[in-house]
Structure formats: structure tokens, C-alpha cells
Amino acid sequence: MTERNVRLSGVSQLAGGDYGEVVVEGVAHIRDDIRCERLEVSGKCRVRGRVHARIVTIEGKCDVEGDIEATEIRISGWLGVVGNVSAERLEGSGLLRVRGLVNAEDVRLWGAGRVSEIGGSRVVIESHHHSGWLRWLRAFEAEVIEGDEVRLTGVSAGLVRGGTVYIGKGCRIDRVQYRQSLHRSDDAVVKHAEQA
């Protein structure tokens, strides 16, 4: 891509459109759909549209009112998405809130969050909600988690479905459906489990 690179510091606005690298250091408002090679947010950013990028890195706070589509998403800050999130790789220790579906090949999260649905090949979520400045937040919550390999620690979910499922300590799961195997910590609460 030969598009413009922009660095937003201070309080600024950006029209939607095609960009190379977009770096948000201050408080930025992106007014429409944005398509870029990299989106890096270390400040605070609100996007009133969709984000289409190769790499998204969130160290600050970012709210997206549409969908995010990326190859790689890294979160150490706070990411809120009204639409769906789709990526090959989603990883991070921050806080993730998604109202729609998180669809990623490889999910590795060790922060807190609330997501309605997560699906992919490998879904690993280890939430340790009693440490650090995130302790006032609740653990990781999801309605549905699906994957070929699912490993959860400290996660509350309605339904977990997968091939190989590991339910670690601190989990509270209403219903688990597994195809190959289920490993379950004594410390986890699973209301109903079935091989299907």
C-alpha cells in the first residue's frame, strides 16, 4: 500500500478512508470506515464505522462502532466493539468487550472481558481477575465459546462446545458439549456436560 501514514496526537479527527499506518497517541475520533495497514492506539480512539486493517494494536482505549476485520489483533489496553471481530490471530491481556461474534483462527486472551460469542480453531482464555488494576472487573464472560481446542481458566460461559475441551479452575460453565475429550478441574463448576 502506498497510502498516507498519519500520527494523531492531541485532540484530533480523521475522516475515514484508506491509510498506511494510523497511530493514535492523543484522543482521536475517526468519523467513518477506515482501511489501513496498521492501526495503533496508545491514546483514546473512537471509530464511527468499520476497521479493516492488517495489524491492530490497542494499548490505550479504543471503541469501534462497527466490525473489525484484521489479520492480527493485539490488545493490552481496552477494546470495545459493537459489531463483530474477525482475525487470524487475536491475543492480549487487556479488556475486551464485543457485542457480536469474535471469529479468529487462534484466540489467546489472558485479560478480562465480556463477549457474546467466540469461535475459532484454538481458543485459549486464562483470566486471573484477582490481580492487578483489573481486579475490580469481573472475570471473562461469554455466552458461547466454540473451537476445536478450547482451554479456559477463570471463565464464565453459558455454552462451551469443542473437540478437546479443558475447563480449568475458576470456571463457571452452564453446559459443555465436547467431541473428543473433556478435562475438567475440580475447582470448576460445570452444570451439565455431554459428549456429542
Added chain:
Amino acid sequence: MDEELISKKELLDLTGISYGQLYRWKRKRLIPEEWFIRKSTFTGQETFFPRDKILARIELIRNMKEDLSLDEIATKVSPVPDVTLRLADLEKHHIVTSATATWCRDATGTEVLVFGEALALSVINQLIADGSLTWPEADIVWRTLRAHYERFADRAATLVFVRKLGVSTCALLAARQEGGADIEFDPDAHVVARVDLTTAAEALKLRVLEMEDATR
């Protein structure tokens, strides 16, 4: 339009594909968003699919996967595949009759068609064959689809052909959800034909793929 549905769990059991594959194909848009139908069941939310469509699509992806990448398949199954088709090939592989091909040459002078035009031609071909359309009217269908099909392609669209007192016209309608929209005309107007464009487009895509297979 009541379609038989299949639950995600059943689908995985029946086809032997994995959760990862299903999500990957969804990400790559090999399976359209609107085929994921959310419903509440006694165990909570469950996702369902239109049974015939999803089974055909999975079969298609599996067959093509042998020699195409997922991205290449995605461009072929997208609502408006980025292909150009030669009229002579469509004729040769019996996707349209030679009468339809001749009409196309005479009326439009085109020899190379984009997907929307090929769809228009296959719809004309079908309507001529079942006697609902006359040759002078074919132009109405051609111009309507050519001008508007792309905008309607990702929704469940229907083409309606109406005739009243010898005057004919046609309309495209689409709903945002599966199932299509409904439309009524005044009692004197005669709805000559309704064509489900989504089905017609799927059928054409399959035939085009077969055609490419045969010529490879």
C-alpha cells in the same frame, strides 16, 4: 418460502468438518452471513443453516479445495463472482440455448459477459423455455438485471415479471432477511413469472464451475 434447516451440531456431525473450518470459511466469506440463522432452543441460542444450501456449499468448497486456495474459492462463490464469460462457452456447455445466444448477439452485441449479464441471460433462457417470456420482452429482463443486479446480489432477491393489457415490465425485489419480500399488483395485472435470483445465481455458479473444470 419454508426451507428445511439444519443445526450447527448436526451439520458438523453430518459433514465431519470442524468448528475451526466452519469459522474459517465464514471469515473468508465462503459461507454468507445470512445463512447463519440464530434461534432460541431449550438449551439456549443455537445456530441453524438452510440445509440444502449449506450442504451444497460445503461439498463445493471441499471439491475446490484440492486445487484452489480459500481466497480463490472466495472470489468464485462471492455474490458477484469476478469472472468474465464468453457467450460461445455458455452456448457450448448448454448453459444457454443457441437461440438465446443468438438473441444476445443481435440485441446487445456483446460476446463477453460479466456474471450479472450471464445471470440475466440464463434467466431469459429459462423464461423463454417455459413460455412466460417473448423475445421482444427479453430486453426488459436484460436491462433490469444488468443495471441493478449487483446491488441486490448479496440479498435474497426475486425477479418479478408482470404483464397488464399487453404491456409488460419487470421488477427486482429483495428483503434484508432470507425468505424474500412479498409484492402484489392490481388485480388486472398478471404476474407472468417470479424468479428466485439467489437460487438462479447459485445454479449458474455451479454450472460455470463445472464448465471451467471441463475446459481445464
